[in-house]
Amino acid sequence: QVQLMESGGGSVQAGGSLRLSCAVSGYTDNDYCLGWFRQAPQKEREAVAGITRSDTIYYAGSVKGRFDLSRDNTKTTAYLEMNNLKHEDTDMYYCAAVRICAVARLLQADGYSYWGQGTQVTVFS
Numbered sequence: 001q002v003q004l005m006e007s008g009g010g011s012v013q014a015g016g017s018l019r020l021s022c023a024v025s026g027y028t029d030n031d032y033c034l035g036w037f038r039q040a041p042q043k044e045r046e047a048v049a050g051i052t053r054s055d056t057i058y059y060a061g062s063v064k065g066r067f068d069l070s071r072d073n074t075k076t077t078a079y080l081e082m083n084n085l086k087h088e089d090t091d092m093y094y095c096a097a098v099r100i101c102a103v104a105r106l107l108q109a110d111g112y113s114y115w116g117q118g119t120q121v122t123v124f125s
Contacts, residue, residue, distance in 0.1 A: 002026035002114040004095050009119030012085055020080040020119060022095030030075040033101035037109055038091035038121075047107035048093070049080065058106050063089075085123045092118040 008020040022034065035050035049059045049069040057069050063082075071078040078095060096112035105111035 002032075002097060004097055004114055004116035006093060006095050006116045006119040009093060009121045011122040011124060014085060014087055014123050014125050016085055016123075017081070017083045018085065018121060020082065020093055020095075020121070022078040022080075022116060024076055024078065024095075024097055026114075027097070027099070032075075032097045032099050033106065033112075034071070034078050035096045035106060035109075035112055036069060036078075036080045036093060037096060038089075038093045039118075040091050045094070045109045046091075047109065050101075050106035051078070052101060052103065052106060056103070058103070060107060082121070085121075087123050087125060090121060090123045092120050094118045 003025050005023045012018050031053055033052050036048040037045050038048055039045040047060050051057045051069055066084045068081040096115045098113045
């Protein structure tokens with residue numbers, strides 16, 4: 001059973017930074033694609049960033065240059081370093097995983113099989 005758990009959310013002043021973590025378990029070979037998404041109440045889930053099995057990373061335009069996705073050497077934990085946060089980055093953040101992904105679907109929520117419970121990020125002025 002694949003499970004994901006996010007942590008690291010919180011409240012931060014605009015211009016500040018936060019680092020989210022996503023602990024992934026259940027893949028015996030730790031070979032999978034992972035994505036970060038965010039969603040506000042009554043809005044559609046929005047892609048933030050994704051990483052392929054070969055560690056190629058893609059970012060949504062709204063966060064490119066400010067957010068940095070990485071994962072540890074064991075590929076059991078992924079991180080989302082968020083810098084220069086803006087009020088509009090306020091959302092619930094989710095990580096998601098899938099065994100095999102196409103690059104074209106890396107930033108599409110329906111391309112993922114497993115999801116964490118989310119962690120709230122609030123950016124205040």
